[in-house]
Amino acid sequence: MNMVQAINSALKVEMERDPSVVVLGEDVGLNGGVFRATEGLQELLGEDRVMDTPLAESGIVGFSIGAALMGMRPVAEIQFMGFLWPAIDQLASHAGRLRNRTQGRFSVPMVVRFPYGGGVRALEHHAESYEATLAHIPGLKVVIPSTPYDAKGLLISSIRDPDPVIFMEPKKLYRAGKEEVPEGEYTEPIGKAKVLREGDDITLVGWGSLVPRLLKAARLIEDKGISAEVIDVRTISPYDEGTVHDSLEKTGRMLVAQEAHRNLGFASEIAARAQEKMMDVMEAPILRLTGFDVPFPFYRMENWAMPDIDRIIKGIREVLTW
Amino acid sequence: MIFGSFDPLKGDMFQVLDPDGKLVAEDPGLDPVLMKDLYRWMLYGRLADEKAVKLQRQGRMGTYAPGKGQEASQVGPALAMGDYDWLFPSFRELTTYMIRGYPLEYNLLYFMGDVRSNQVPEGTKSLPIFVPVATQVPIAAGAAWALKKKGSGSVVVCYMGDGATSEGDFHEGLNFAGVFRVPALFISQNNQWAISVPRKKQTLSRTIAQKSLSYGIPGVLVDGNDVLAMYIAAREGIERARNGEGPFFIEAFTYRRMMHTTADDPGRYRTPEEEAEWDLKDPLRRFRAYLEGRGIWTPEWQKQLEADAEEMIKKAVEKAESLGPQEPEDLFRHMYEEMTPALVEQLEYLKFSLANREIEEEADEIKGGFP
Numbered sequence: 001m002n003m004v005q006a007i008n009s010a011l012k013v014e015m016e017r018d019p020s021v022v023v024l025g026e027d028v029g030l031n032g033g034v035f036r037a038t039e040g041l042q043e044l045l046g047e048d049r050v051m052d053t054p055l056a057e058s059g060i061v062g063f064s065i066g067a068a069l070m071g072m073r074p075v076a077e078i079q080f081m082g083f084l085w086p087a088i089d090q091l092a093s094h095a096g097r098l099r100n101r102t103q104g105r106f107s108v109p110m111v112v113r114f115p116y117g118g119g120v121r122a123l124e125h126h127a128e129s130y131e132a133t134l135a136h137i138p139g140l141k142v143v144i145p146s147t148p149y150d151a152k153g154l155l156i157s158s159i160r161d162p163d164p165v166i167f168m169e170p171k172k173l174y175r176a177g178k179e180e181v182p183e184g185e186y187t188e189p190i191g192k193a194k195v196l197r198e199g200d201d202i203t204l205v206g207w208g209s210l211v212p213r214l215l216k217a218a219r220l221i222e223d224k225g226i227s228a229e230v231i232d233v234r235t236i237s238p239y240d241e242g243t244v245h246d247s248l249e250k251t252g253r254m255l256v257a258q259e260a261h262r263n264l265g266f267a268s269e270i271a272a273r274a275q276e277k278m279m280d281v282m283e284a285p286i287l288r289l290t291g292f293d294v295p296f297p298f299y300r301m302e303n304w305a306m307p308d309i310d311r312i313i314k315g316i317r318e319v320l321t322w
Numbered sequence: 323m324i325f326g327s328f329d330p331l332k333g334d335m336f337q338v339l340d341p342d343g344k345l346v347a348e349d350p351g352l353d354p355v356l357m358k359d360l361y362r363w364m365l366y367g368r369l370a371d372e373k374a375v376k377l378q379r380q381g382r383m384g385t386y387a388p389g390k391g392q393e394a395s396q397v398g399p400a401l402a403m404g405d406y407d408w409l410f411p412s413f414r415e416l417t418t419y420m421i422r423g424y425p426l427e428y429n430l431l432y433f434m435g436d437v438r439s440n441q442v443p444e445g446t447k448s449l450p451i452f453v454p455v456a457t458q459v460p461i462a463a464g465a466a467w468a469l470k471k472k473g474s475g476s477v478v479v480c481y482m483g484d485g486a487t488s489e490g491d492f493h494e495g496l497n498f499a500g501v502f503r504v505p506a507l508f509i510s511q512n513n514q515w516a517i518s519v520p521r522k523k524q525t526l527s528r529t530i531a532q533k534s535l536s537y538g539i540p541g542v543l544v545d546g547n548d549v550l551a552m553y554i555a556a557r558e559g560i561e562r563a564r565n566g567e568g569p570f571f572i573e574a575f576t577y578r579r580m581m582h583t584t585a586d587d588p589g590r591y592r593t594p595e596e597e598a599e600w601d602l603k604d605p606l607r608r609f610r611a612y613l614e615g616r617g618i619w620t621p622e623w624q625k626q627l628e629a630d631a632e633e634m635i636k637k638a639v640e641k642a643e644s645l646g647p648q649e650p651e652d653l654f655r656h657m658y659e660e661m662t663p664a665l666v667e668q669l670e671y672l673k674f675s676l677a678n679r680e681i682e683e684e685a686d687e688i689k690g691g692f693p
């Protein structure tokens with residue numbers, strides 16, 4: 001399965017297992033979602049389980065919160081991350097707060113999922129990466145898979161999670177590759193990073209769309225005699241600093257890559273936590289490779305806006321030669 | 323006067339020509355020169371739009387949102403606007419742009435993924451495309467308010483779709499427009515679809531036009547495929563606004579004859595029968611029949627117009643495709659009036675890495691060495 005198929009499979013498995021799981025969003029029904037993530041689900045499960053909503057993101061998320069409060073497990077799709085903004089009020093003021101402000105009386109078990117990121121020659125407003133903005137909101141979990149297998153396992157976990165989960169899908173990887181994914185149910189843990197490749201000289205950390213590039217960089221520098229450890233963070237909130245710090249303990253050097261804008265990106269949080277706790281093992285400053293502090297550009301310039309393999313290689317050299 | 327004569331709550335629709343081009347209302351008595359312009363621009367818009375779809379199919383342009391079938395609801399209001407009026411568009415108004423002095427090559431460039439398309443030519447009173455649905459509505463209201471405050475006499479014409487009227491911004495924007503009695507004409511092009519969601523599933527409201535009534539704004543449902551009706555309704559709305567009588571709202575009842583964008587496949591959610599039915603209500607077909615009956619349209623004139631359009635479109639495509647490449651500076655320019663130190667640093671970094679590339683994305687070997 002590719003990643004879209006894996007996401008579709010996760011939704012199907014969970015909806016068949018638990019009648020309280022419903023899918024809602026713009027064009028998710030007959031059309032199967034603009035990326036086809038919900039393809040065939042309405043046909044299988046009916047219009048009151050897979051609901052085409054009016055064109056209103058605040059409505060979609062607010063409605064989902066209400067349904068979750070009354071015992072449903074809504075999985076809301078927002079068409080693109082760039083269109084999430086109207087829903088931020090509902091997420092920050094209610095989804096992330098209700099458990100705390102009612103002192104445990106209510107909770108909001110729902111998932112809000114959407115494609116994010118660039119690299120597919122999309123129109124303006126269709127390629128943003130604002131994961132740090134969401135991770136900044138207390139009470140939300142933020143999950144970002146980078147493989148079909150993880151996408152399915154993490155989405156199932158997100159649907160079963162008792163709290164609101166933001167599930168961000170790197171659209172560049174939707175159809176980038178296939179791997180073996182079980183048809184049935186399985187889970188991958190939320191809040192757990194994954195070491196994809198072991199190494200001793202440097203730790204490369206990323207999530208979502210940049211993970212394949214980090215892996216490729218690690219493979220290429222291996223030919224030059226450098227051994228890199230690659231970590232897919234998978235959940236940026238809650239962030240699994242233990243796995244990253246263990247690796248840093250071993251390598252003493254770290255590069256963190258993100259597609260998002262540079263200022264206050266999640267890479268900054270990773271670097272800050274590492275310097276607070278791991279200063280004594282560090283042999284070089286932590287390098288952040290990021291997008292720039294400009295709106296994600298029109299597609300003619302989009303390749304410039306994302307850390308590419310060349311910049312990753314240069315970054316690795318910079319950390320190693322510090 | 324259509325104001326007050328067509329009740330959207332009853333589903334009344336203002337129409338001048340029926341789908342066969344027959345007068346069904348009083349002859350509006352428009353100048354034949356104006357009528358020729360209305361037809362000419364609809365045809366130019368149609369041909370330019372078709373060319374854009376072709377360019378996308380040939381891989382010369384990215385995703386494009388075709389406007390075919392909506393020419394009347396774009397040309398009528400555009401020609402009813404005065405020189406000092408402002409356009410706040412949605413994203414499907416190629417034809418309106420052309421009329422309002424936003425050159426075709428800009429619109430093509432936009433979908434070719436080039437930000438320079440958004441650098442609205444000096445003197446053109448239009449904002450660039452608004453992608454996040456309905457966000458233009460409160461902005462248009464604020465702009466109209468400011469124009470009034472400055473005593474400019476200008477009116478704002480703001481476009482949106484039918485789906486857009488579900489967004490909060492639509493309602494907030496309209497309410498502000500009403501409260502501050504701004505000189506604005508809001509036009510919702512109800513093309514029956516918001517991607518795959520049919521108008522009936524978008525709202526239980528009988529018409530889109532009646533939504534404006536709750537904000538105290540007069541609204542009319544107009545046959546959006548009837549360019550005469552659209553012209554007259556828009557003219558009245560703009561005049562009212564200019565005379566200080568506050569905002570006006572038009573629901574243009576029309577049809578998106580093509581896919582939502584070139585990335586969409588309408589075969590998944592609507593029937594060929596429905597499409598065929600709307601083909602018969604096409605705005606060009608109907609107006610041409612009317613003009614032919616009046617002796618204004620002739621096959622020779624049509625040929626001439628097509629030849630002119632072809633020439634104009636060809637030039638626009640050439641201009642769009644011959645624009646030189648951009649530089650790293652272009653990514654950072656215009657962020658603020660003055661570039662911040664952080665941006666200067668980021669630009670230097672980008673320039674350095676581009677000038678010293680040691681591996682391309684698909685390559686399997688690094689050029690530089692490692693310690």
Ligand SMILES: Cc1ncc(C[n+]2csc(CCOP(=O)(O)OP(=O)(O)O)c2C)c(N)n1
Pocket residue numbers: 026055057079083414453454455456482483484485486487513515516517578582
């Ligand atoms: C806030 C927001 N949500 C979602 C989208 C994705 N999207 C683009 S156009 C569209 C449908 C718009 O329908 P309508 O308002 O009827 O305009 P039309 O496309 O028919 O011209 C959607 C959902 C968007 N651009 N902005």
Ligand SMILES: [Mg+2]
Pocket residue numbers: 483484485511512513514515516517
């Ligand atoms: Mg529409």
